[in-house]
Amino acid sequence: MNLLRISLLTVLLALFFGCSGDAEKNVQEELEGKKSPTRFRKLALPLTGRLAFHSYTAYDLDDSGQRWLDGRIHVCDFPAKTAVTIPEIEKHTIHAMNPIFSRNGAQMTFMALPIGPKYGADWPEAFDLFVYDFLSGELSNISKQAGLGPSIDEDPVFTPDGGSLVFKRNREDLWMINLKTLRVQAITADGKRNEESGPRISPDGQWIFYWNGDGVGADIYRIPVTGGSAELLAGLPSIQEMFPVFMDNGHLAYTRWTSPLQHDDEIYFLDLANGTHRGAAFNSTNGADDSDPFAINNWVGFSSSRTENGKGGWDLYLGDPNSATPVHLRQLSTSRHDLGGTYTPSVVGRTK
16 A cells, blocks of 8 residues: 555544544554454463363374273363373273363363273273363263263263263264263264264354264264254365364364375364365474364464474474464473363363
8 A cells, every 4th residue: 555545544534533642543453454363472372271181102002012001181270381180080090082171161071991891902892981070079980870881982072051962972973961861862873884073062052063984085074963964064085184173263173184195184274154274384294293183272282293392202282373383382292192182261170
């Protein structure tokens, strides 16, 4: 914009707003527009809130063929720099993973194996749903309380009101369980034909977002919470698309392959208002995987297998979608694989 146009705009706006001391301020705001809330903020962890993630040596067998089943939930209450484990969870479960907070931050749900039995190659059949209450310090095995039997219960997430969990059952369909009545109902019913995974519920409670299938056939859909027809949101041919998560700005973050021939994971964003997709500027360019995105104070937390400055396995990072350089969360990361991060701005109750 040239000086003559700026001058004319200044005069017109001054006439509109009046010849007051605020006119110049209004003109400046009109010319600059609204600034992005993150444009001038330093990329850093918040000073308040609670972060959780899980770590393990291997999901099942490691490269030497050893089965560890050593998944653990870690929790960090900011401004602390390191994470801790919760004794009640450690006492009653093994191979705990995929923590998710309730909207008010008072509870955390996750999947794990009940401690006690000796597990073999069929160990996933014992996955149960758990809820930890930060106020009471109590841990509940929801699968056991509801009498779900030997079903494989995974990927739990709270409904916005905190009264129910949506989860994947038997590696087939999505189900919902009421935490008060323990009533269970199916949301999808197509069985092994379509495996729906990783459900996330929209902030308004109307939609469940999830991915269907795996490998080249994995695509992201949404379905009404009450059930019904599924809508495809991300489904490029021969590209795996998984792990949908809501961001703080009305966008959906998810993980996808770079291309049909390049199977390293990258983080993408879907603008739910206009349907456009774009990759994060911080995606690795050297073949490393970037996955498991989660919203944290208008930034993006994620896990990455990049080896530069790594502590071993997958580590935690913090990224700005518009910046190529993420921050390695070295103090929070362990020497194992650190995955499944989640954050709540509310710190309720205790972790011990």
